[in-house]
Amino acid sequence: MNTSASPELAMTGISKTFPGVVALDQAHLSARAGEATAVMGANGAGKSTLMNVLGGVTRPDAGSIELCGTRIDIASPRDAASHGIAFVHQELTMLPTLSVAENIFIDDFPSKGGLIDRAAIHARCQIILDRLGCTISPDRIVGELSTGDRQMIEIARAMRREPRVIIFDEPTSSLTQPEKRRLFAVIESLKRDGAIILYITHFLDEIFEICERVSVMRGGRTVGGGSIETFKPVDIVRLMLGEVDVGTRLKAPLDERQKTVLEVRGLARGTALQDINFDLYVGEVVGLWGLLGAGRTELARALVGLDPIDHGTIRWHDGTALRPISPHALHKLTGFVTEDRRGEGLLLPLSVNDNLALPSLKRFLNPWGLLNRKPQAALADTMIDRLGIKVSSREQSAGTLSGGNQQKVVLGRWLATEPRLFILDEPTRGLDVSAKTEILKLTAELARSGATVLLISSEIDELMRICDRYLVMVRGAITAELPGSASHAELMDALSAPVASHMTQRARA
Amino acid sequence: MAHEATMPRLSAGFGRHARSVLILALALGIATYLWFYAPSFYRTNNLINVLVQSSSLAVLCIGMAVVMIGGGIDLSLPANMALSAILGGFYMAAGGSPLIGSVIMLASGTAIGMLNGVAVAYLKMIPFVVTLATMTVLNGLSVWLTNSTSVSGFPESFFDVMLARPWGVPTPVIIVAVAIFLASVLMSSTLLGRHVYAVGISPKAAEVARVPVSRTLLLGYGLAGLCAGLTAILLSARLGSASANMGVDSVVLDIVSAVVVGGVSIYGGVGRIWAAALGAVFITLLSNSLNLLGASFYLSLVIKGVVIIGFIALDTAFRGRR
Numbered sequence: 040m041n042t043s044a045s046p047e048l049a050m051t052g053i054s055k056t057f058p059g060v061v062a063l064d065q066a067h068l069s070a071r072a073g074e075a076t077a078v079m080g081a082n083g084a085g086k087s088t089l090m091n092v093l094g095g096v097t098r099p100d101a102g103s104i105e106l107c108g109t110r111i112d113i114a115s116p117r118d119a120a121s122h123g124i125a126f127v128h129q130e131l132t133m134l135p136t137l138s139v140a141e142n143i144f145i146d147d148f149p150s151k152g153g154l155i156d157r158a159a160i161h162a163r164c165q166i167i168l169d170r171l172g173c174t175i176s177p178d179r180i181v182g183e184l185s186t187g188d189r190q191m192i193e194i195a196r197a198m199r200r201e202p203r204v205i206i207f208d209e210p211t212s213s214l215t216q217p218e219k220r221r222l223f224a225v226i227e228s229l230k231r232d233g234a235i236i237l238y239i240t241h242f243l244d245e246i247f248e249i250c251e252r253v254s255v256m257r258g259g260r261t262v263g264g265g266s267i268e269t270f271k272p273v274d275i276v277r278l279m280l281g282e283v284d285v286g287t288r289l290k291a292p293l294d295e296r297q298k299t300v301l302e303v304r305g306l307a308r309g310t311a312l313q314d315i316n317f318d319l320y321v322g323e324v325v326g327l328w329g330l331l332g333a334g335r336t337e338l339a340r341a342l343v344g345l346d347p348i349d350h351g352t353i354r355w356h357d358g359t360a361l362r363p364i365s366p367h368a369l370h371k372l373t374g375f376v377t378e379d380r381r382g383e384g385l386l387l388p389l390s391v392n393d394n395l396a397l398p399s400l401k402r403f404l405n406p407w408g409l410l411n412r413k414p415q416a417a418l419a420d421t422m423i424d425r426l427g428i429k430v431s432s433r434e435q436s437a438g439t440l441s442g443g444n445q446q447k448v449v450l451g452r453w454l455a456t457e458p459r460l461f462i463l464d465e466p467t468r469g470l471d472v473s474a475k476t477e478i479l480k481l482t483a484e485l486a487r488s489g490a491t492v493l494l495i496s497s498e499i500d501e502l503m504r505i506c507d508r509y510l511v512m513v514r515g516a517i518t519a520e521l522p523g524s525a526s527h528a529e530l531m532d533a534l535s536a537p538v539a540s541h542m543t544q545r546a547r548a
Numbered sequence: 549m550a551h552e553a554t555m556p557r558l559s560a561g562f563g564r565h566a567r568s569v570l571i572l573a574l575a576l577g578i579a580t581y582l583w584f585y586a587p588s589f590y591r592t593n594n595l596i597n598v599l600v601q602s603s604s605l606a607v608l609c610i611g612m613a614v615v616m617i618g619g620g621i622d623l624s625l626p627a628n629m630a631l632s633a634i635l636g637g638f639y640m641a642a643g644g645s646p647l648i649g650s651v652i653m654l655a656s657g658t659a660i661g662m663l664n665g666v667a668v669a670y671l672k673m674i675p676f677v678v679t680l681a682t683m684t685v686l687n688g689l690s691v692w693l694t695n696s697t698s699v700s701g702f703p704e705s706f707f708d709v710m711l712a713r714p715w716g717v718p719t720p721v722i723i724v725a726v727a728i729f730l731a732s733v734l735m736s737s738t739l740l741g742r743h744v745y746a747v748g749i750s751p752k753a754a755e756v757a758r759v760p761v762s763r764t765l766l767l768g769y770g771l772a773g774l775c776a777g778l779t780a781i782l783l784s785a786r787l788g789s790a791s792a793n794m795g796v797d798s799v800v801l802d803i804v805s806a807v808v809v810g811g812v813s814i815y816g817g818v819g820r821i822w823a824a825a826l827g828a829v830f831i832t833l834l835s836n837s838l839n840l841l842g843a844s845f846y847l848s849l850v851i852k853g854v855v856i857i858g859f860i861a862l863d864t865a866f867r868g869r870r
Binding site: 345375387404 | 733738739742746749750752753754755756758759817818
């Protein structure tokens with residue numbers, strides 16, 4: 040491997056500002072032929088935007104791109120394709136009712152006399168599939184293929200134009216283990232053919248297996264990178280998440296455990312959740328800490344029955360003893376804040392009043408089964424006042440509120456049901472700094488008043504301000520438990536520890 | 549953000565206005581036209597007749613409004629109504645009491661509605677396709693059961709009650725008024741009603757907010773079926789018979805036009821019962837006046853179809869952006 044040669048792909052000084060957001064700030068990326076370069080970064084770090092710039096989807100405000108020593112201008116996806124840049128998408132973009140061959144040639148059917156030349160499609164498709172070592176027939180209907188096979192077809196489509204650069208955007212997120220092995224074999228063969236591979240993933244272990252170089256982004260900048268051999272997993276996590284100013288804690292960690300509220304044993308679903316065991320105690324805020332895609336949201340949704348589970352038991356302390364409870368029944372006792380505030384958290388066209396009261400309506404029924412408006416309005420006013428929700432009136436529609444106020448409505452709705460357990464999934468996502476702090480203060484208050492909170496957040500500084508305990512999730516499993524006093528470094532190490540131990544095991548073997 | 553926040557409210561307001569203005573203009577146009585070309589329309593008796601004629605459509609519209617506010621559609625309502633009328637009609641024609649005959653109609657309508665509800669709510673089938681299929685099945689059953697003839701010979705006491713005019717108001721009009729009132733209260737002031745709106749806006753968000761989504765849908769379709777059963781009573785009393793013809797396809801067109809004109813969103817989550825019922829009066833008026841003006845049945849179909857498209861366009865332009 041010639042490491043001294045100049046990079047075949049060099050993106051320098053790339054900047055892009057969207058209204059109100061700096062997505063890329065002088066970002067750079069270099070990659071070599073015959074190597075895979077991992078592009079790492081937390082959510083919102085700018086890696087997608089950078090890849091979109093390369094793919095011609097987004098026009099940068101500034102910066103230059105050089106491919107094999109010549110400066111190129113990429114104004115459209117078509118330009119990108121003509122320069123030999125191909126994108127293997129994370130979300131499979133196949134047309135399920137068409138054949139493999141038709142999908143691969145969909146945007147450029149070879150024709151003869153104005154009619155599509157099926158024989159040519161079949162033959163050319165077969166050549167590409169052979170090259171990938173793929174045994175799927177070009178005539179198979181894509182809808183009948185497994186996810187892994189579809190991924191192969193997606194790669195075959197990218198291969199059609201003899202690409203020099205191939206971008207893989209989280210290719211393994213829905214693959215089984217054997218499918219992943221096959222994908223890696225294909226990537227290795229592409230490297231041998233001299234392609235420049237850019238590999239985006241949230242899974243640390245993969246990049247140490249398949250990539251030669253790494254480039255880490257944070258806040259729209261490239262914050263580090265180089266040969267993968269010079270990095271340990273924990274270095275990459277630190278670069279991704281940055282040194283944070285934790286600030287003052289909003290709540291001192293609890294020093295002793297109270298009674299158990301919830302006990303989860305052997306909870307599992309497919310590859311998403313594997314043998315999850317944990318307990319939650321009265322009055323504590325437990326941070327579910329992990330990288331995106333670790334299965335945190337999946338766990339939260341499975342607990343309250345919004346997603347199915349394969350097996351496992353949940354027990355709930357009903358005041359006298361721990362008794363088994365179904366996820367559906369647990370939902371009725373839990374304040375559940377979803378990560379998708381606008382899609383699932385609120386009924387946007389309804390008023391703040393109606394949104395706040397929805398799960399508590401039963402309380403306002405008179406003996407005739409009719410809703411009594413006055414106590415409902417009183418509840419809404421109480422919540423608006425207590426949480427400081429800024430509205431013109433309680434009848435304002437929820438869709439017209441700012442993000443922070445919307446989130447307060449979601450919290451207020453559950454507060455009204457007085458649950459003993461809250462599950463908050465990214466409650467501060469998309470909020471400004473002051474709104475974030477307000478939501479965190481509310482969370483701390485919930486715990487102080489005796490409720491238990493399971494908190495999911497990708498922002499480590501937020502967790503560190505209020506958590507009494509951490510459950511660390513990596514790849515669908517809980518891999519460690521840390522006390523509330525855990526340091527920033529300990530939390531970082533916890534994410535990379537399973538990867539590191541996995542690597543040493545492999546090295547020994 | 550501020551821009552984004554104020555836009556939907558403004559456009560929704562404009563949408564409401566555009567709709568009212570359009571309906572008012574159409575109604576005024578029809579009224580003026582009739583004043584000059586068919587003055588007999590304005591006789592008290594004819595006006596009462598229009599109300600009686602609207603009554604059966606209005607009840608079907610209540611049912612359709614409930615289902616559509618919940619985000620679905622029930623195309624089988626007229627077919628359900630016809631079959632229910634035939635079943636109750638058989639009983640009465642054989643000398644059964646009108647009271648039990650009516651109960652049979654209500655029960656059959658509700659049961660068929662619930663069947664649709666199970667298919668949509670628990671088997672997760674697409675409402676449009678399911679109810680289209682149910683419609684065909686029910687129509688077929690009606691024709692098969694009756695050999696395409698009418699079932700008649702109901703007891704006189706049935707007509708004595710249904711065709712009476714206490715205080716000068718025909719019984720059907722009173723029944724419909726009560727039905728509109730009850731359904732409005734149900735939708736605005738009961739748990740089920742509020743849940744129907746929530747499910748219609750977003751089943752996912754409703755589920756997160758602990759709304760029993762499947763049960764709500766099931767009851768919604770059941771309620772629509774109950775309305776079909778009630779219509780069966782009203783219409784078989786007015787016609788003096790029950791037949792498969794009661795549920796011809798054009799009735800579906802009338803229901804959908806009336807409900808959409810009445811401001812129920814085809815996207816779910818929006819609508820009022822009384823407005824949907826008013827839509828039924830409007831559509832009956834439209835049919836009637838087209839009739840008086842000598843327009844053929846086919847021309848009136850064309851005009852009603854255009855009216856639906858116009859109102860759906862309004863719905864889509866101002867409220868459908870979700």
